[in-house]
Amino acid sequence: MTAIERVSQYVVWAIAGFTVVFLMTPLIVTIAVSFGSSTVFTLPPPDWSLRWYERLAGMRGLLPALVVSLQIAAVSTAVAMVLGTLCAIALVRGRFPGRETVSTFLVSPLMLPGLVIGIAMLQGFKAMGLRDVYASLLVAHVVITLPYIVRTVVGALSLFDFSLIDAARTLGCSYPAALMRVLVPSLAPAFLTSGMFAFLASMDNYPISMFFTDAWTKTLPIQMLQYVEERPDPTIAAISAGLVLLAIVALVIGDRLVGLRKLADF
């Protein structure tokens, strides 16, 4: 190894190390604070304790908010999976003009400011006579989750070799059976991974959800921000640590199903 190669190796390590530390700081700080005994976020914590986790049970409004968030995320992801998969099939298999436009349109909610989409929906839903907060949240969250499904399933479908279905039929499968035995298993990883990340995006959404909330219906991020404003203490870090854990689980499953490098594709 020449001197220049060795130096460039060190530079790569230094940059990589700095990036990893910088990016992980908020997550590590959250977890460390949630397990500390200090009320004032002292780091490193003077002593370890589970007191903030014990207090979670007594937090007013936490459980209802968690339930609302889980329900909205689950239902909106399920709806988006149906709508998104049908649409992805049309985009990959269909021969009609404007496919490019349709796919840009479907992914566009990811590119526009959530706040503006939220305000537009707030006024648009009012104009259409939709006043129920829970229903509005659900309708809005399908728009949040749909792009994740469409993007990933289109990617997976365009790599799928459709002649395999013909092969299965030649070998005696009926058309539905061929779909179930050949298409579904090969799409399943992309399907599950995109569903997971869509679910997380719905769970974590703040800028759209904040327009559809009332005294009874609050999603978890809305409730958390209210705690931060009212009385910031490490209990919020304990809730955050729970959400970080959820993201870790999604990442591990996603890595198993499609691999880390695939997840990083942009």
Next chain:
Amino acid sequence: MTVKSAPSPWRDPVALLAAPAVIYLLVVYAFPLLWLFMKSLTGPGGLTLQPYVSFLSDPFNWRVVGNTLRVAAWVTVVCFAIGYPAAFALARAGAVLQIVMLVSIILPLSVGAVVKAFAWQIVLRRDGIVSQTLVGLGLWDEPQRLLFTETGLVLGAANIFLPFMILPIYSVVKLIDPRLSEAGATLGATPLYRFTHVTLPLTLPGIVSGVAFVFSMSVSMFVIPSLLIGDRFQTLATLTGRSFLLMRNEQLGSTTAVILLVLAVSIVVGSTWVARRIGGNQA
């Protein structure tokens, strides 16, 4: 009409499968956005630009626009300064280091902004990590509070948006053949010349899309400034949110929302156009 046997492109039955999703988005997403846009342009006497004229004639609002663009520009600069070398490190790292880097880039992406912004509230305190580190390194004489300062906001936002700079640049860096640069060296090019004439042009498409992502997200961020800098510092997004949620001033909110929308759309369209031109030059 010569080829009668060919089915009309509009009659492809598979296309109908896209209908539910498209109709859904048209009704609950495109229509509301259009409605917001139209409403901001109509006054009691028909078509008007009055709300925009009165918005821009208030010097306070110019400060808000200035705050928004200045913070977004700084966040983009910081993200680029860290993200560009990081993308190269990610592409050139060994297997284990690459996995560690990928995890630290993807994991924060699946955690919400509220969680991360709250964590930065802790990091930026007077007794927080940043302050302690800088004092420890001897760069600061005494601990300082970065929370509720513009520097703190830029640092926190840059941290949250950094993955959106690294990933698009990484996606082009990993395609570059390292032998290109070696070939340049063999032909006698200096490292600087090789960088500006080989590496930089090849990574430009990634830079354009990374910069566009980060800038447009920084312009419209809402939770991060509310937690890291507070109400005294207003950006277009926080002003929009406040005018709907607190001030009940829907007119002002709609005006600023449309300005944000136009900004975001022009960044997306503009960056796509630039990326296409760069791609065209190389081909």
